[in-house]
Amino acid sequence: MVLLAGLLMGQTPASSKAAPNPTPKAAPKQSTQVNANAAVISDFVKRVNEYVAVHKKLEDTLPKLSKDSTPKEIDTHERALLKLMQEARKGAKQGDVLTLRMQRFIRNLLRPIFTGKSGEQIKAEILDKEYKGNAPLAVNARYPDEVPISTVPPQVLQSLPKLTEDIEYRFIQNSLILFDPHAHMIVDFMERAFN
Amino acid sequence: MSHRRVLPGILGCAIVAAVCCAGSEPARTVAVAVPIPATARQPAGQVALPNKAESLHFAVIGDNGNGDKPQYEVGRHMLDWYNRFPFPLVLMMGDNIYGSDRPQDYDAKFRLPYKGLLDKGVKFYASLGNHDSREQRNYEYFNMNGKLYYSFKAPKEDVRFFALESTYMDPDQLKWLESELKGARENWKIIYFHHPLYSSARTHGSQLKLREVLEPLFIQYGVSLVLNGHDHAYERIKPQNGIQYFVVGSSGQLRRGDLRKPSPLTAFGNDTEQIFMLMEVDGDTLTFNAINLKGAVVDSGMIARRK
Secondary structure, three states: OOOOOOOOOOOOOHHHHOOOOOOHHHHHHHHHHHHHHHHHHHHHHHHHHHHHHHHHHHHOOOOOOOOOEOHHHHHHHHHHHHHHHHHHOOOOOOOOOOOHHHHHHHHHHHHHHHHOOOHHHHHHHHOOOOOOOOOOOOOOOEOOOOOOOOOEOHHHHHHOOOOOOOOEEEEEOOEEEEEEOOOOEEEEEEOOOOO | OEEEEEEEEEOOEEEEEEEEOOOOOOOEEEEEEEEOOOOOOOOOOOOOOOOOOOOEEEEEEOOOOOOOHHHHHHHHHHHHHHHHOOOOEEEEOOOOOOOOOOHHHHHHHHHOOOHHHHHOOOEEEEOOOOOOOHHHHHEHHHOOOOOOOEEEEOOOOOEEEEEOOOOEOOHHHHHHHHHHHHHOOOOEEEEEOOOOOOOOEOOOOOOHHHHHHHHHHHHHOOOOEEEEOOOOOEEEEOOEOOEEEEEEOOOOOOOOOOEOOOOOOEEEEEOOOOOEEEEEEEOOEEEEEEEOOOOOEEEEEEEEOOO
8 A cells, every 4th residue: 555655755854954964973863763764653653553444444335426516425434434434543542643753853853943934934834814713623523614724834834744645734823733633634734843 | 906996988998907006017908998887876086887798796794794785785785786787606705604504504604695695606716714614615605626625727717816825835736736826727816815915904813824825926926816815894905926815704794893904915905895706707807896785886997918
């Protein structure tokens, strides 16, 4: 199953890369860091793949949406898939896909983007001024209708491990969520993706 | 583009001088005779749509899907104009269905406001905004063919439209866009999506990070026109690097007083009333009218295709 091609395998967080002129002595440490990051990403890929496999299996049990679907067909499909996913992931909890190690990795990855010279612009494009609410986040919940879907700037998407169309990165305020657009569901989330 | 005047009509025609200030390109002047249809009744100083049978007509709406009274009013005026200026297609800048999107919302926020047009066979081509469910891509009346981003050839004239998904401009979409633009043989390349690369509105304004990745492609591959929404106002941007940009984000929603005034970007702005647009491509020229809730033209002009 080709799900997460183009990963950042072996890529270190930008903060590590920014270390000035590492001496030869520092090399083993950096190499260890690279391997550790690769392991974290690999584990994340595995978890996403597992989620997508369940998603595909369950979606295949539903009537396929055509490109000329009616609103009723779209709504029925979306809510039926949501229900199936919720049942299949009954015990799912925050951190199952975005593990604490992956959360740390993502924060390190995104920090230079959000603290760089364009950081404030990027945050402004993510944080929608139209939405002032504070929707509670919950794994397996339907994405709240009243919350606009955030923009994820290309510079952020280029940094994060690539996902397939079955699952997307989104933000609600400064929380990064994994969003299933077919089921309109929050798969997992991490708080304080940026300050 | 952007500076023009209509000279006194001669035998039912107006001579329109459009001075094209195309960014770093040398300015050029285009003079064309524009027949004024008797039914158009446009005020003096406005550029009438040529309304030729063989040219491409289309409409543009954005941020329309709230189901409120002004959206229905806009729909009524679109139908009224359709009867004088038949357009086979409508481009949608996103935020097609605000808030809840149950089946009844598709009716109240889309099908009913534009029922008259749908009944006449007008096709709507949607792009998605930040208030839209991703699954709208499968909706029968949005003609997205199940895709989040797509392109299609216009039924008339040498035009290709490209609808992008600007909330999620991932490397795959950028790669697709470059490949589509590179392969497009049409003279006119018209791109539309939700988030504006240029906007003088206070609420959102110009999406600079998106501009960084998209504008170089638009310049490289000869895009002439870019249409956006997101900010709830109408704004004709002064041409940037030879490309004409419009924000058409007030065909339902409206954020009064949101445009910064003055703004170095604005060629014309309106944040006081709902607006939709009509456009006509005739050879190398595109004529546009922006129309308000009274059905009156508030902005108009002509654009020369980038060559």
